[in-house]
Amino acid sequence: MACHVGGFGPQLTPFGRQFKLLGYTLKAGDATDVPLSLMVVETYTKTAKAQASPPANGFSDNNNTELQQASAFLAGRITDHLGVMAQATYSENGGLLGWDNSDLRYARSASWGSHGMVWGISLNNNPSVTDVFNTAPAWQFPYMAPDLAPGAPATPILMEGLAGQVLGLNAYMQIDGKLYVEAGGYRSLSPAFLRNVNADFSGRLSGVAPYARLAYTWNLASGNLQAGMFAFHASRGLPGTNAQGDAVAVAGPTDKFTDLGADASYQLFVGSKHIVTVNGLYLTERQRLDATFLAGGSSNLHDSLRALNLNASYWYRNTWGVTLGGFADDGSRDLVLYGNNGSPDTRGGVVELNWNPFGKAESWEQPFANIRLGLQYTWYSRFSGLVTNVDGAGRRASDNDTLYMYAWLVL
Structure with a gap:
């Protein structure tokens, strides 16, 4: 409850934000326990109309139950100024145990004249996983989502496009609990390493992919208001396979992606009974598809994508919660890249009801x-881009409407 809105992750309260910025190093008393925890998520997924084929091996075309996640976390203090949040996850979809979001931090507090500050360095494996605001692509709503239902055909690369495939080193600073600045860079991990940790490989980055983040927080009497910006640029080659069928990097031209974004969030705390949060993110991406276009994978050399995600939630006594969200993903028309109508334009909404019976x-x-x-x-x-015949076989957009239920247990 001290760290998380709704008494449960991943939305962070102001205290939870500072806990993360200070490198997960806060401890209670003389506690010396190993900071180990476990998470299990069991789910049920039903689409309005059965999918044309099963969404994954071992599942049916509709009405699927799944052990979506079984995770172990090492999350907490290592030394006075060094802490970690590292996750290993098993999923029934794929049947593999692999690494998940990981963030190793060195952090310190300091003063500069009359100004207080927190500064640190993060070694992590997902651009924006370092962020403390729930507008960032790595942490935005929905916080738990189905992996056995259709989703948007394309989103900017910063929206989980490199999660677990890269290693980044970022430096950050927060001044007076208000101005936050972060900058760093990411490099691809080798296909051999990613194979050992059961991570995806979607092509090797060329050199270092720079990442920058700027945010400002206004601390209010009963909450806070935040606004910020994102910037990211990556050059990525196409993936290939060797004679054994293993993923390998392919030499040659690269696709270029430049992501720019704006975000904002608001939190209102009315005593211990009522919590209101509002989050928004807009990302735009410019693409130069030298590798994909040359390989015949796109109609255009230059494409673009845009993504908008808005959501608002209300929690009562950190027990009962309701969240309403909307999304709009669109971009330039490309018949080869997207097929059928040639448009990535996908729009809709999400409503979620939650009950946290324990954890207070x-x-x-x-x-x-x-x-x-x-x-x-x-x-x-x-x-x-369509309302009807979205797959060329008569399926409607509303046929992809999804009912999703989950039980999320943390120990």
């Missing part, structure tokens, strides 16, 4: 028993 100060077996039950419904007003 007075809860049974506090703090070890933490569970969130979620009921989520996603609807589409447009999918791949």
Whole structure:
């Protein structure tokens, strides 16, 4: 409850934000326990109309139950100024255990004249996983989402396009709890390493991909207001396979992606009973597809993508929550890249209801028993640029509407 809105991750309170900025190093008393925790997420997914084929091996074309995640976390203090949040995850979809979001930090507090500051260095594997605001692509709503249902055909590369495939070193500073500045760069990990940790490989970055983040927070009497910007640039070659069928990097031209974004968030805390949050992110991406176009994978040498994600939530006593979100993903028309209508334009909304029966100060077996039950419904007003015949076989956008239920247990 101190760190998380709704008494459960990943939305952070102001205290939770500072805990992360200070490198996860805060400890209670003389506690010396290993900072190990476990998470299990069991889900049920149903689309309005059965999919044309099963979404993954071992599943049916509709009405799927799944052990979506079973994760182990090493998350907490290592030394006075060094901390970590590292996650390993098993998923029934694919049946593999691999590495997930990881963030190793060295952080210190300091003063500069009359100004207080926090500064640090992060070694991490996902651009924007370092962020403390729930507008960032790595942490935005929906915080738990189905992996056995159709989704947007294309989004900017910063929206999880490189998660787990890269290693980055970022330096950051926050001044007076208001101005936040972060800058760093990411390089691709080798296909051999990614294979060992069961991570995807979607092509090797050429050189270092720079990342920058700027945000400002206004601390209000009963909450806070934040606004900021993102910038990211990456050059990536196409993936290939060797004679054994393993993923390898292919030499040659690269595709260039330049992402620019703006974000804002608002938090209102009314005593311990009521919490309201509002989050928004807009990203635009310019693409020069030298590799894809030369390989015949796109109609255009130059393409663009845009993504808008808005959501608002209300929590009562950190127990009952409701969140309403909207999304709009679109971009330039490319018949080869997207097929059928040639448009990535996908729009809709999400509503989610939550119940956290445990995990509060007075809860049974506090703090070890933490569970969130979620009921989520996603609807589409447009999918791949169309309302009807979105797949060339008569499927409607609304046929992809998805009912999703989950039980999320953390120990």
